[in-house]
Amino acid sequence: MEIYVLAFNGSPRKDGNTAKLLDYAIKGAKYEGARTKIIHLYDYNIKPCTGCLCEDIMKCKYPCTVEDDDMKQIYDEIIKAHAIIIATPIYWYNVSGPTKNLIDRMTVFENMIYTDGKCPTEGKVAGVIAAGNDSGCIAVISNLYATLNSMGFAIPPWALAYKNTMRLIEEEKNRILDAANVGRAVTTMAKLLKNGPDYWFDSKLITKIGDKENAKIS
Amino acid sequence: MEIYVLAFNGSPRKDGNTAKLLDYAIKGAKYEGARTKIIHLYDYNIKPCTGCLCEDIMKCKYPCTVEDDDMKQIYDEIIKAHAIIIATPIYWYNVSGPTKNLIDRMTVFENMIYTDGKCPTEGKVAGVIAAGNDSGCIAVISNLYATLNSMGFAIPPWALAYKNTMRLIEEEKNRILDAANVGRAVTTMAKLLKNGPDYWFDSKLITKIGDKENAKIS
Amino acid sequence: MEIYVLAFNGSPRKDGNTAKLLDYAIKGAKYEGARTKIIHLYDYNIKPCTGCLCEDIMKCKYPCTVEDDDMKQIYDEIIKAHAIIIATPIYWYNVSGPTKNLIDRMTVFENMIYTDGKCPTEGKVAGVIAAGNDSGCIAVISNLYATLNSMGFAIPPWALAYKNTMRLIEEEKNRILDAANVGRAVTTMAKLLKNGPDYWFDSKLITKIGDKENAKIS
Amino acid sequence: MEIYVLAFNGSPRKDGNTAKLLDYAIKGAKYEGARTKIIHLYDYNIKPCTGCLCEDIMKCKYPCTVEDDDMKQIYDEIIKAHAIIIATPIYWYNVSGPTKNLIDRMTVFENMIYTDGKCPTEGKVAGVIAAGNDSGCIAVISNLYATLNSMGFAIPPWALAYKNTMRLIEEEKNRILDAANVGRAVTTMAKLLKNGPDYWFDSKLITKIGDKENAKIS
Numbered sequence: 125m126e127i128y129v130l131a132f133n134g135s136p137r138k139d140g141n142t143a144k145l146l147d148y149a150i151k152g153a154k155y156e157g158a159r160t161k162i163i164h165l166y167d168y169n170i171k172p173c174t175g176c177l178c179e180d181i182m183k184c185k186y187p188c189t190v191e192d193d194d195m196k197q198i199y200d201e202i203i204k205a206h207a208i209i210i211a212t213p214i215y216w217y218n219v220s221g222p223t224k225n226l227i228d229r230m231t232v233f234e235n236m237i238y239t240d241g242k243c244p245t246e247g248k249v250a251g252v253i254a255a256g257n258d259s260g261c262i263a264v265i266s267n268l269y270a271t272l273n274s275m276g277f278a279i280p281p282w283a284l285a286y287k288n289t290m291r292l293i294e295e296e297k298n299r300i301l302d303a304a305n306v307g308r309a310v311t312t313m314a315k316l317l318k319n320g321p322d323y324w325f326d327s328k329l330i331t332k333i334g335d336k337e338n339a340k341i342s
Numbered sequence: 343m344e345i346y347v348l349a350f351n352g353s354p355r356k357d358g359n360t361a362k363l364l365d366y367a368i369k370g371a372k373y374e375g376a377r378t379k380i381i382h383l384y385d386y387n388i389k390p391c392t393g394c395l396c397e398d399i400m401k402c403k404y405p406c407t408v409e410d411d412d413m414k415q416i417y418d419e420i421i422k423a424h425a426i427i428i429a430t431p432i433y434w435y436n437v438s439g440p441t442k443n444l445i446d447r448m449t450v451f452e453n454m455i456y457t458d459g460k461c462p463t464e465g466k467v468a469g470v471i472a473a474g475n476d477s478g479c480i481a482v483i484s485n486l487y488a489t490l491n492s493m494g495f496a497i498p499p500w501a502l503a504y505k506n507t508m509r510l511i512e513e514e515k516n517r518i519l520d521a522a523n524v525g526r527a528v529t530t531m532a533k534l535l536k537n538g539p540d541y542w543f544d545s546k547l548i549t550k551i552g553d554k555e556n557a558k559i560s
Numbered sequence: 561m562e563i564y565v566l567a568f569n570g571s572p573r574k575d576g577n578t579a580k581l582l583d584y585a586i587k588g589a590k591y592e593g594a595r596t597k598i599i600h601l602y603d604y605n606i607k608p609c610t611g612c613l614c615e616d617i618m619k620c621k622y623p624c625t626v627e628d629d630d631m632k633q634i635y636d637e638i639i640k641a642h643a644i645i646i647a648t649p650i651y652w653y654n655v656s657g658p659t660k661n662l663i664d665r666m667t668v669f670e671n672m673i674y675t676d677g678k679c680p681t682e683g684k685v686a687g688v689i690a691a692g693n694d695s696g697c698i699a700v701i702s703n704l705y706a707t708l709n710s711m712g713f714a715i716p717p718w719a720l721a722y723k724n725t726m727r728l729i730e731e732e733k734n735r736i737l738d739a740a741n742v743g744r745a746v747t748t749m750a751k752l753l754k755n756g757p758d759y760w761f762d763s764k765l766i767t768k769i770g771d772k773e774n775a776k777i778s
Numbered sequence: 779m780e781i782y783v784l785a786f787n788g789s790p791r792k793d794g795n796t797a798k799l800l801d802y803a804i805k806g807a808k809y810e811g812a813r814t815k816i817i818h819l820y821d822y823n824i825k826p827c828t829g830c831l832c833e834d835i836m837k838c839k840y841p842c843t844v845e846d847d848d849m850k851q852i853y854d855e856i857i858k859a860h861a862i863i864i865a866t867p868i869y870w871y872n873v874s875g876p877t878k879n880l881i882d883r884m885t886v887f888e889n890m891i892y893t894d895g896k897c898p899t900e901g902k903v904a905g906v907i908a909a910g911n912d913s914g915c916i917a918v919i920s921n922l923y924a925t926l927n928s929m930g931f932a933i934p935p936w937a938l939a940y941k942n943t944m945r946l947i948e949e950e951k952n953r954i955l956d957a958a959n960v961g962r963a964v965t966t967m968a969k970l971l972k973n974g975p976d977y978w979f980d981s982k983l984i985t986k987i988g989d990k991e992n993a994k995i996s
Contacts, residue, residue, distance in 0.1 A: 136610045151551045172602070172657035174572045175649055178693075213611055215664045216707040217916045218654065221608035225657035246499055257614075259942050262871045262913045263703065263920060266484035269491065270502070270699075271652040278531070279497040281464055281542035284488070288913050289943050297548070300556050304547045312542070313496070316534050324499035324530070329522045330515070333369045338518050354828045384826070390875035392790045392820075393867055396911070431829055433882045434925040435698045436872065439826035443875035475832075477698045477724050480653045481921065484699060488917075489870040506695050507725050587987045682935055702920035705927065706938070714967070715933040717900055717978035720924070733984070736992050740983045748978070749932070752970050760935035760966070765958045766951070769805045774954050 127314045129153040129160045129307065130205035134212035134223030136166045141255040141293045145285055145303040146211040149253060152307030153207075158314075160307075161201065165222040168194040173228035177235055184235040186244065195229050202230070206317075207249035207310035208277070210268055214256030214288075217263040227271060234275045237325070246276030246324055249313045251283035251306040255293075261286035276324065280313035282306070345532045347371040347378045347525065348423035352430035352441030354384045359473040359511045363503055363521040364429040367471060370525030371425075376532075378525075379419065383440040386412040391446035395453055402453040404462065413447050420448070424535075425467035425528035426495070428486055432474030432506075435481040445489060452493045455543070464494030464542050467531045469501035469524040473511075479504035494542065498531035500524070563750045565589040565596045565743065566641035570648035570659030572602045577691040577729045581721055581739040582647040585689060588743030589643075594750075596743075597637065601658040604630040609664035613671055620671040622680065631665050638666070642753075643685035643746035644713070646704055650692030650724075653699040663707060670711045673761070682712030682760055685749045687719035687742040691729075697722035712760065716749035718742075781968045783807040783814045783961065784859035788866035788877030790820045795909040795947045799939055799957040800865040803907060806961030807861075812968075814961075815855065819876040822848040827882035831889055838889040840898065849883050856884070860971075861903035861964035862931070864922055868910030868942075871917040881925060888929045891979070900930030901978050903967045905937035905960040909947075915940035930978065934967035936960070 131150055135142035143164075150160045171193045177184035186203075187196050202208065210226075212219040219227070233245040250272040254264040265284050273279060285302035287293055293300065326332070331339040349368055353360035361382075368378045389411045395402035404421075405414050420426065428444075430437040437445070451463040468490040472482040483502050491497060503520035505511055511518065544550070549557040567586055571578035579600075586596045607629045613620035622639075623632050638644065646662075648655040655663070669681040686708040690700040701720050709715060721738035723729055729736065762768070767775040785804060789796035797818075804814045825847045831838035840857075841850050856862065864880075866873040873881065887899040904926040908918040919938050927933060939956035941947055947954065980986070985993040 136608070137614070140611075140614060148548075151553070152547060155547065155551050166608070172572070173651060174602075175576075175651070175656075178573070178576060178649075213614075215609060215611070215660075216667070216703075216710075217920070218660065218663070218703055218707070220611075221657055221661040221664050224651075224654065224660040227654070228651045228657050231652070259913075259916045259940060262488055263706075263916045266488040266871070266917060267652075267654055267699065267703075269487040269497070270480055270484040271654070273487065273497055273499065273501060274652075276499045278499050279487070279491055281491065281494045281496050283491060286913060294556070297556055301545065301548055304551060305543050308544060308547060309542055312539055316538055319537075320534055321530055324527055325523050326526060327519065329370060329373065329526060330366075330519055333373050333522060335369070338512070338515055354826070355832070358829075358832060390790070390820070391869060393794075393869070393874075396791070396794060396867075431832075433827060433829070433878075434885070434921075434928075435702070436878065436881070436921055436925070438829075439875055439879035439882050442869075442872065442878040445872070446869045446875050449870070477695075477722060480695045481698045481702060481924075484653070485870075485872055485917065485921075489872070492870075504695060584984075587989070588983060591983065591987050698924055702924040705923040705933070706916055706920040709923065709933055709935065709937060712935045714935050715923070715927055717927065717930045717932050719927060730992070733992055737981065737984055740987060741979050744980060744983060745978055748975055752974055755973075756970055757966055760963055761959050762962060763955065765806060765809065765962060766802075766955055769809050769958060771805070774948070774951055 127158040127206045127311050128204055129158040129207045129311055130201050131162045131209040132211060133162055133164045134220045138164055141287050142211050142213045144293050145253045145255055148300050148303035149209050149307035152304035153311045156308050156311035158311040163198060165226055170195050170222060170225040170229060172225050173231060182239050184232055185239040186232045188229060188232045203244055206314035209251045209306060209310060211253035214254050214260040214264055217260030219264055230275060243276045247317055247320055248277050249310045250277035250279055251310040253285045253303060253306060255287040257290045259288060261288045278313060278317060280309040283309050345376040345424045345529050346422055347376040347425045347529055348419050349380045349427040350429060351380055351382045352438045356382055359505050360429050360431045362511050363471045363473055366518050366521035367427050367525035370522035371529045374526050374529035376529040381416060383444055388413050388440060388443040390443050391449060400457050402450055403457040404450045406447060406450045421462055424532035427469045427524060427528060429471035432472050432478040432482055435478030437482055448493060461494045465535055465538055466495050467528045468495035468497055469528040471503045471521055471524060473505040475508045477506060479506045496531060496535060498527040501527050563594040563642045563747050564640055565594040565643045565747055566637050567598045567645040568647060569598055569600045570656045574600055577723050578647050578649045580729050581689045581691055584736050584739035585645050585743035588740035589747045592744050592747035594747040601662055606631050606658060606661040606665060608661050609667060618675050620668055621675040622668045624665060624668045639680055642750035645687045645742060645746060647689035650690050650696040650700055653696030655700055666711060679712045683753055683756055684713050685746045686713035686715055687746040689721045689739055689742060691723040693726045695724060697724045714749060714753060716745040719745050781812040781860045781965050782858055783812040783861045783965055784855050785816045785863040786865060787816055787818045788874045792818055795941050796865050796867045798947050799907045799909055802954050802957035803863050803961035806958035807965045810962050810965035812965040817852060819880055824849050824876060824879040824883060826879050827885060836893050838886055839893040840886045842883060842886045857898055860968035863905045863960060863964060865907035868908050868914040868918055871914030873918055884929060897930045901971055901974055902931050903964045904931035904933055905964040907939045907957055907960060909941040911944050913942060915942045932967060932971060934963040937963050
């Protein structure tokens with residue numbers, strides 16, 4: 125079965141360093157046989173999350189209460205994807221605003237643990253690219269790793285690539301290699317996870333372990 | 343083949359919240375058939391990293407230039423392990439000092455990419471537990487995720503558990519469930535990765551992609 | 561002279577936990593005699609940063625190349641303010657999307673070091689509030705501290721307040737106290753900094769120190 | 779009155795990049811008239827924090843329950859200092875192990891809010907330097923800012939300097955300038971804060987505000 129790798133470019137520029145590194149990740153994914161697609165987030169209207177789950181946790185689920193924007197089609201691509209790659213420019217040691225809106229709106233998937241007993245992003249795979257001229261790349265990547273993993277994404281070895289100097293990306297051949305390997309790694313991992321368990325989070329696990337006292341979840 | 347899950351308790355207390363959550367992770371790992379071992383870091387003499395790779399990158403490799411401490415036996419357990427779980431108390435939004443020394447000394451494995459062309463921790467699996475009475479858990483977990491992944495560890499879905507309130511851990515049944523699932527997830531992932539590739543990072547990938555111009559790594 | 565404290569509510573809700581904590585910060589600021597204003601970011605149209613400084617560093621300056629949104633009036637308030645307080649809900653261990661757009665668009669001030677030799681936010685004061693039901697508060701605050709300080713803001717002692725449990729904010733009296741003290745602290749600091757130096761970053765300092773070799777900045 | 783700036787070198791090397799940047803910070807502090815001292819942490823025996831406050835919050839106070847190491851003399855220097863500068867090498871996107879032990883052991887000061895009603899580090903000033911050959915500098919600085927501010931330290935504008943490339947520090951003249959300005963800024967801020975309030979955190983503030991309902995702290 126073909127692996128589908130969905131890539132997000134969170135930069136306003138389609139030929140900038142973020143996009144260039146992402147292109148290499150796409151090449152790495154294709155080399156492993158993946159079908160790929162790039163979504164340039166600045167081309168889409170993605171409204172900010174309205175945090176409605178604070179008032180009613182059952183309201184926050186795909187396809188989201190926010191209407192009249194382009195998120196629905198992005199949601200549908202994520203559902204189809206076996207792996208995603210989020211590439212963002214580094215803006216103040218953090219993702220770009222549109223990348224943040226994407227992340228926040230993806231809450232609908234994670235919250236379906238509560239509304240539907242199953243999170244649609246569980247067991248998918250993720251990699252991350254962060255590009256800037258100076259510092260902050262690891263701060264970005266760390267945040268995205270914790271976030272994506274909390275949404276149920278697996279992270280394959282060395283799923284990160286970044287640019288953190290003033291040098292041209294063309295001079296940073298090791299970074300290009302890292303980026304290509306991000307694409308290869310998420311594809312490789314996605315293949316392996318097809319043989320994975322039906323669910324990665326077992327809500328009955330305490331009972332199964334035989335710990336009667338703690339089996340009843342609060 | 344049996345999966346070996348190696349767990350680190352970075353807390354000075356063997357019956358505190360960190361250790362209790364780690365015990366549940368161990369139960370989750372055992373439920374999936376893993377062999378397990380807990381190393382209480384405060385029982386070991388782990389000297390700090392001396393950063394010798396700054397002067398000579400070829401010096402930093404297993405079993406480390408630092409001598410006369412207990413790290414050698416920990417290295418040997420890590421080499422044997424298919425998965426590790428790092429559990430740490432939250433000290434100032436960060437790991438404990440002995441946990442930091444463990445992490446820093448694990449540089450020998452990562453740096454063997456340069457000295458030996460292969461990192462011994464590549465393709466192993468990692469999960470993280472952070473326990474405190476207040477804030478900082480995600481700051482700890484984010485740092486450990488980025489670190490462990492940069493050492494070649496894969497991170498399975500929902501590989502994190504934490505405690506971040508004043509409540510007794512016994513009252514935090516969801517946190518106990520999370521911790522048990524960390525043990526289950528790393529074991530499950532380790533089984534899947536046995537069928538993984540020979541290497542996760544392909545240093546020839548740019549050449550293979552056919553990008554002659556960038557194939558020569560700086 | 562009166563101190564002007566400008567507060568941002570980055571939450572979609574005007575009566576949620578973020579807003580409630582911010583209200584206490586405002587009370588603390590007023591107690592110290594400050595004039596205050598709250599800007600609810602979700603009421604404003606703030607377009608994302610387009611990163612134009614990557615192509616021409618001289619383009620990024622107040623009032624920004626992005627047009628036809630509401631940022632101009634926010635810029636003008638920031639210029640007038642002696643202190644700002646950024647209050648954000650915790651969305652994925654991070655600020656909300658609109659808060660991120662605010663931060664990214666504030667680049668125009670920081671970048672005026674390069675375009676005008678002086679950053680308008682230098683020597684102003686900042687405090688931070690982050691509200692959620694669970695984890696991530698310190699991750700948010702750490703990012704904002706590093707960001708705001710890199711824009712030239714001073715951070716007074718204990719300039720942080722957060723909510724990180726499911727409990728009602730009304731039950732979290734220590735958090736309310738923390739928030740009130742954020743308002744007090746930024747006001748108190750702003751008073752002291754009126755007697756501060758003309759510039760906090762001295763671009764001639766290496767020369768003044770007498771280090772002729774390193775005086776010429778690259 | 780003379781300002782005393784206490785600087786910590788968290789690197790094992792006394793002539794490495796961390797130390798070199800710190801030397802420039804010292805020069806900047808001296809230029810503003812400060813008395814200075816550098817403590818090389820690797821020369822001191824600093825045992826890890828034992829987290830005893832988890833069992834009895836009243837036990838954690840200066841001079842610490844941990845005995846027979848060199849921390850007592852460091853505590854005494856911190857008490858005398860008006861400002862501190864923490865310089866650390868970047869080890870895995872984080873401080874070095876000995877720097878972490880220093881931070882963890884400084885908990886005695888912060889916890890005296892509870893034991894003595896007053897934190898000895900309140901109203902002191904802090905700056906941070908992080909040196910490495912690649913990424914992680916902002917992750918380190920962000921953690922230290924949140925930590926030090928939570929201990930009551932004020933952070934002056936641009937109190938950060940770092941090195942994050944393979945280039946020699948001698949070629950990074952802007953980084954040298956940044957470091958010198960860290961020393962200048964903490965000294966300048968320390969002078970201003972001498973006219974500061976008796977206490978920065980007002981535990982009676984809710985009562986003073988007139989909020990009777992919330993005045994009673996839990």
